[in-house]
Amino acid sequence: AQTVTQSQPEMSVQEAETVTLSCTYDTSENNYYLFWYKQPPSRQMILVIRQEAYKQQNATENRFSVNFQKAAKSFSLKISDSQLGDTAMYFCAFCTSGTYKYIFGTGTRLKVLA
């Protein structure tokens, strides 16, 4: 079975500091995609970053970057220069290249403190 595990239910970080959210996954597939989504209280799931498994280079989007370790099946999200607007639930998700179903973790609630 394919699973996604987020082992940190809650985290907090001071404004302007850096925080890393953890995600591990389990699959026997070799080709897949990984995502981080942000879900603020408005419930809107917003794509933060996407990584293709065949790419060795870690994806980056402005203040957001990932540490993709394919052998370890690890996909952590680093948020630099944290801002109050980053306060939200963050979900790690996984999808094999042959399907379209996203498998989500249980989420990490991040609170950015002023």
Add this chain to the structure above:
Amino acid sequence: GAGVSQTPSNKVTEKGKYVELRCDPISGHTALYWYRQSLGQGPEFLIYFQGTGAADDSGLPNDRFFAVRPEGSVSTLKIQRTERGDSAVYLCASSLGPRETQYFGPGTRLLVL
């Protein structure tokens, strides 16, 4: 243009009633998905449409749940004889094609009393 929209934003109903939840995908997106998010959990896949047809409905929990997309754009998720366990946020997503990034709507929060 606009993102994925869902109506209603919130729905309160009584056990045993019938409800319909609507999703308007991003214009031009051929693929549409429904997910259910229970409290404290990540979204779980329900059904996937490619065009007008349900290509995969393996996530629907039972035959009380049904979804349609008659013209390949708007989709409606229908729940018959609602039960308290159906209470959740129902999320809709769309993508340009089946293996493109999915973009989500704000969801409909369903509460069954």
